[in-house]
Every structure is written in C-alpha cells, then in structure tokens.
Amino acid sequence: MITDTRPLLDPDAVGTAQTSIARVVDALRRVILGKEDTIDEVVAALLGRGHVLLEGLPGLGKTELVKALSRLLSIDFRRIQFTPDLLPTDITGSHILQDVDGRKEFAFHAGPVFTNLLLADEINRASPKTQAALLEAMQERRVTIFGETRPLPLPFFVLATQNPIELEGTYPLPEAQLDRFMFKVDVAGVDRAVLEEILTTRVHGEPPVLTPVLDAAGLQRLFDAVDAVHMPRAVANYTSRLVAATHPESSDAPPQVRQFVKYGSSPRGAIAIGAAARGLALMRGKPNVGFDEIRRVAPAALSHRLVLDYSARLEGWTGRRLLAALIEAVPAVERGLPQTLEART
Numbered sequence: 001m002i003t004d005t006r007p008l009l010d011p012d013a014v015g016t017a018q019t020s021i022a023r024v025v026d027a028l029r030r031v032i033l034g035k036e037d038t039i040d041e042v043v044a045a046l047l048g049r050g051h052v053l054l055e056g057l058p059g060l061g062k063t064e065l066v067k068a069l070s071r072l073l074s075i076d077f078r079r080i081q082f083t084p085d086l087l088p089t090d091i092t093g094s095h096i097l098q099d100v101d102g103r104k105e106f107a108f109h110a111g112p113v114f115t116n117l118l119l120a121d122e123i124n125r126a127s128p129k130t131q132a133a134l135l136e137a138m139q140e141r142r143v144t145i146f147g148e149t150r151p152l153p154l155p156f157f158v159l160a161t162q163n164p165i166e167l168e169g170t171y172p173l174p175e176a177q178l179d180r181f182m183f184k185v186d187v188a189g190v191d192r193a194v195l196e197e198i199l200t201t202r203v204h205g206e207p208p209v210l211t212p213v214l215d216a217a218g219l220q221r222l223f224d225a226v227d228a229v230h231m232p233r234a235v236a237n238y239t240s241r242l243v244a245a246t247h248p249e250s251s252d253a254p255p256q257v258r259q260f261v262k263y264g265s266s267p268r269g270a271i272a273i274g275a276a277a278r279g280l281a282l283m284r285g286k287p288n289v290g291f292d293e294i295r296r297v298a299p300a301a302l303s304h305r306l307v308l309d310y311s312a313r314l315e316g317w318t319g320r321r322l323l324a325a326l327i328e329a330v331p332a333v334e335r336g337l338p339q340t341l342e343a344r345t
Contacts (some may be wrong), residue, residue: 003243003314005204005244007224007233008230008287008288009227009228009229009230009287011287013225013228014208014225014282014286014287015082017221017222018282018283018284018285020213020214020221020222021043021047021222021283022283023213023214023280024043024069024072024213024214025039025040025278027068027072027210028031028042028043028068028069028072028212030047030064030207030208031064031065031208031210032061032064032065032069032124032207033190033194033198034069034190034191034193034194034197035061035065035187035190038054038065038187039186040187040280040283041158041183041297041300042065042069042183042185043279043283044183044185044277044280044283045182045183045279045300046069046279046295047222047223047226047276047278047279047280047282047283048156048182048226048272048275048276048278048279048290049155049157049223049274049275049293050140050181050182050183050186050272050276051157051158051159051160051180051181051182051183052156052157052158052160052181052182052183052185053123053160053161053173053178053181053183053184053304054066054160054161054162054163054185055134055157055162055163055164055184055186055187055188056161056164056186056187056188056344057163057164057186057189058137058163060187060188060189060190062187062209063119063121063161066117066119066159066161066311067079067119068210069117069118069159070076070117070119071210071211071252071282072212072213072214072222073117073212073213073214073215073219074212074214074215074216075116075117075155075216076115076116076153077116077117077118077119078112078113078115078116078117078118078119079112079118079119079121080112080118080119080120080121081121081122082120082121082122082123082124082126082130082131083125083126084125084169085125086126086127086130086149087130088130088132088133088270088283089111090111090130091111091112091113091130091133091134091143092111092113092133092137092143092177093108093109093110093113093114093143093145093329094108094109094111094113094145094317095107095108095109095145095146096108096109097228098254102286106291108145108150109258111318112243112341113133113134113137113143113152114150114152114153114215114230115152115153115156115160116153116154116155116156116157117157118156118157118159119159119161120134120158120160120161121160121161121162122160122161122162122163122201123160123161123162123164123173124162124163124170124171124172124173124182125163125169125170125171126171126225127203128171128174130173131171131173131174131177131328132151134150134158134175134177134180135176135177135180136150137152137156137158138158138177138181139180140268141154141156145229146276155216155219155220155258158180158181160181168293170228171231173281175307175317178304179268179305180314181303181332182272182275182276183276183297183301183306184300184303184304184319185298185300186320206309217344222246222282225282226275226278226279226282227278229278229279229282229287229288230287230288230289231277231278231288231289232289233276233289234276234331234333235289235290235291235294236279236335237334238291238294238330238332238334239273239274239294241330241334242250242273242294242302242326242327242330243263243264243265243269243270243273243297244264245257245326245329245330246261246264246302246305246306247261247263248261248262248264248324249267250264252329252330254326254328254329254330255323256323256324256326257322257326257327259309259310260308260309260311260315260317260322261306261308261309261312261322262307262308263306263307264305264306265305266324267307268305269301269302269305271301272292272301272302273297273298273301273302276301277289277294277297277298278293278294280293280297281293282297284305291332293329295327298323298326299319299323299324299325299327301322302323303318303319303323304319304323305319306319306323308322
C-alpha cells in the first residue's frame with residue numbers, strides 16, 4: 001500500500017497561508033458584493049492551479065472579478081474579448097514577415113495567451129475553431145504553432161466568462177474544452193439589499209481601488225503550502241466513489257444519475273476535487289482535507305463534466321441538481337473503512 005510520508009504542515013505555516021489567502025478573499029468581497037460563495041470557489045480553484053469558467057447573465061460582475069484578482073496578485077494579465085470573427089492566431093500569436101538586416105525573415109509575435117492570467121471574456125461567442133486554440137494551452141501550459149512548441153509563463157490560468165447558451169449568437173463549449181476547466185461557477189443575480197449597497201456607496205457602479213496583496217513569490221509559497229495539505233485515505237476513498245457514481249453504470253450511482261446522465265466525469269474530475277479541496281482546506285486553516293471540503297467543491301468540479309440525457313432538461317435536472325442528489329446518496333465512509341481523518345494509512 002502506498003503511504004503519504006510527507007509531514008503535515010505546522011500550525012505556523014497554516015496560519016501564515018490562511019492570512020495571505022484571507023487578504024485576497026476580503027479584497028475581492030469588497031469589489032464584488034454579495035458573491036461570497038462565488039469568490040470562495042474561484043480562490044479555491046486558483047490555489048489548486050486550475051482554470052475557471054464563470055457563467056451568468058451580462059452585468060453580474062464576472063469580468064470585474066477577474067480583473068480585481070489580477071490587480072491583487074501582481075502577475076501579468078491579458079484580456080481577450082471573444083467575438084465571432086476572432087481567429088486562433090489572435091490568441092496564440094503568429095509569424096510576421098519582417099526586414100532584418102536587409103533580409104526578409106519571419107519573426108514570431110506572441111499572442112495574449114503568453115501571460116500568467118488570461119481573461120477569456122465571453123468565450124462562447126467565438127467559433128469552435130477559435131475556442132480550440134486554448135486546448136493545448138490549458139492542459140499542457142504550452143502552444144504549438146507551425147510545428148514549434150513554446151512554453152507558457154508559469155503560473156498560467158484561464159478564467160473565462162460566458163453567457164448562458166440560450167442567448168442568441170453563442171457557441172456551446174465542447175465537452176473536451178469544458179473538461180479543461182477545474183471549476184464551472186454559476187454566477188447568480190444579487191438581492192435588493194446588495195443593489196441598495198451598490199447604489200449608495202458607488203458612483204457609476206465603480207469598484208474601490210485595489211492594491212496588490214501578493215506577488216509571484218508569495219503566490220508560489222501558497223502553492224507549495226497547498227501541495228503539502230494532507231489528503232487522508234478515507235477522504236480520497238470518498239472522492240473516488242463520488243466521481244465513480246457519476247457514471248450511470250456504476251453500482252453506487254443514484255437513480256437520478258442512472259436516468260438522466262449519459263456519461264459521467266472523467267478522471268480530471270477527481271483530480272480537480274483533490275486540488276481544490278486542498279486549497280479550500282488551507283483557506284479554512286486546516287492542514288488536511290476533510291469530507292466537508294470534498295462536498296463543498298464537488299458541484300463546481302463535476303457538474304460541467306456530466307453529459308446529460310435530453311430528458312434531463314425536460315424534467316428540470318441540471319448538473320448542479322444532480323450533484324446535490326449524488327452527494328446525498330453516497331456515504332462519506334465506505335463500510336469497513338476507518339473513519340479517522342488525521343491518521344496516515
């Protein structure tokens with residue numbers, strides 16, 4: 001049996017990391033009002049070094065959230081406005097013929113994908129061919145142009161926004177691209193109390209000015225701390241059973257999954273849950289992942305990885321609703337396994 005022999009994070013390291021993360025979260029909550037759960041999910045995915053897809057109607061603060069995050073982290077930031085006429089080379093870059101010492105030579109001009117934080121704004125308004133330009137970048141952190149592979153700067157994150165596919169002029173993302181996103185975060189509207197706060201405290205709706213709270217070195221220290229967060233075997237077992245139960249042929253699948261799901265999550269879903277749960281645990285000041293962290297991140301990590309039957313929409317079943325039923329149906333501890341979380345197994 002493989003055992004995890006890494007030492008647990010000491011309390012001082014956990015406290016320091018939690019304080020740094022709290023500064024980012026608190027600043028984002030001052031910019032985007034009434035979106036505490038959304039901010040927590042985005043930050044947890046960031047700590048897990050994953051990409052995030054934000055979906056919601058226009059005007060709900062999706063773009064502003066990403067811009068605020070870039071200002072707080074002091075890393076290179078680029079924004080691409082996706083439109084129907086956007087070309088793949090507008091993202092990756094291209095070779096341009098130039099005069100060099102009297103000779104004509106092709107020189108590579110890097111596109112906006114060569115950055116640390118890329119905002120793919122309204123990603124579902126571009127054609128599928130243009131959307132596919134991000135596939136290699138998101139998975140392998142590199143791009144290949146005319147047979148030459150170029151690495152991207154690290155860290156590299158894609159935070160994409162999209163409007164619901166029911167809106168005219170959009171192209172649904174294919175499953176292969178959706179699978180590259182660690183999280184799909186649904187951005188809902190705000191209540192009237194938040195609207196009142198915006199109207200009384202912000203002229204023209206402009207958010208407060210932000211100053212950086214983390215640099216690249218500080219962000220890397222957080223990544224190192226997240227990697228050191230312990231995943232107990234009991235929690236890993238629960239995660240694996242949860243992901244396996246998204247497949248309708250699984251013996252653990254609840255009736256709703258068997259009826260409405262055509263294909264379940266890929267292994268990337270389990271990896272995404274593990275990485276984000278470690279980040280969330282550190283946000284909460286814990287040196288190890290618990291069942292609560294798995295339950296909290298699983299809907300954002302798995303809902304977009306389910307391919308639903310056509311009857312699901314007719315019956316009002318969404319990925320998030322199915323995940324709620326799944327979490328209710330799958331017990332945290334498998335029969336016969338120890339329930340302790342802290343001990344090495």
